[in-house]
Amino acid sequence: MKWINSLSEEKVPFQIYKLNKGDAIISRPDYDNSKLLIILDGYIYLMKVFTNKETLSIGILNTNSIIDIKFILSKNKHYYYKALAVSSTFIISFEIKNVLNLKTLEKRLIEDVLKSYILTIAKYEIMTNILAHKDIKNRLIQLLLILCEECGVIRNHYIIIPLKLSHSTLSLIIGSNRVTIARLMKRLQQRMLISYTGQQIQIHNPIALSYFNNIHNKS
The missing domain is CATH 1.10.10.10 (Winged helix-like DNA-binding domain superfamily/Winged helix DNA-binding domain)
Structure with missing residues (x-):
């Protein structure tokens, strides 16, 4: 996979996690928000959960989409974000600063991260259009x-x-x-x-x- 190969070539440390269907990532104030999570394979349903248990759909994310931890981890007491796996899903995690601080900046790697952000924003827009009905x-x-x-x-x-x-x-x-x-x-x-x-x-x-x-x- 391109992320594993690119990060390995640049000697950027990374971890790979597996989420089974029904597993979720839920915002926690003590979570390390310096890491970037990118979906290698699978599907994640991202939602906003309010204290009254009502939910608001943000997007359905898949391969190369970013689960933006800085976005998900909100300290707002009235809601939190939940990323729910709707299929068996593999996620790669790495610190973006380790990419930005490379002495010989790998342009392709940065471009891939930017493309993933653009892809993710498009997923948000798709869900917004669905809910507009x-x-x-x-x-x-x-x-x-x-x-x-x-x-x-x-x-x-x-x-x-x-x-x-x-x-x-x-x-x-x-x-x-x-x-x-x-x-x-x-x-x-x-x-x-x-x-x-x-x-x-x-x-x-x-x-x-x-x-x-x-x-x-x-x-």
Whole structure:
């Protein structure tokens, strides 16, 4: 992997961690916030959690995205940030100062870090656009289409989203509840737009799904 190779070549110390599905990184005031965390493989759902238990989705991050510890670690008493693994995920951790202080600055390594920041910001913007929809059905369909585009695997005549996403997880991401999501998913299955088995989603026709989103404004 490029991060392991690049950091090893420049003799920059790093650690690799594995998060199993359901594991999370939660903000702690005593955590070392000088380190940069980059996803090598897998998916992380980043959310803001308020003291009243309400949550706000920030983004779904994947390979080369940055889990910005300085951003996540907030000392605000009214909320904290939580990075939840939605699949088996590998993360590489290193101190950015060790990269910036290299005597022979490796330009490619710095460029890769900057590209990862740009990628991560784009993920935040995608989630903002999803949540901008007032209609929960539209949020759900937009989320499915984004996941289809970013990580979908083509199999025969359909596209598999290679993540196991429960109704509860989907409702958490788009700011709804499990009952509403279950009803909407059933409706999409009845229209033969998706299949949902063992918490895995199959998209039968993304164009038809998008068209359904555009013409059906009432859930």
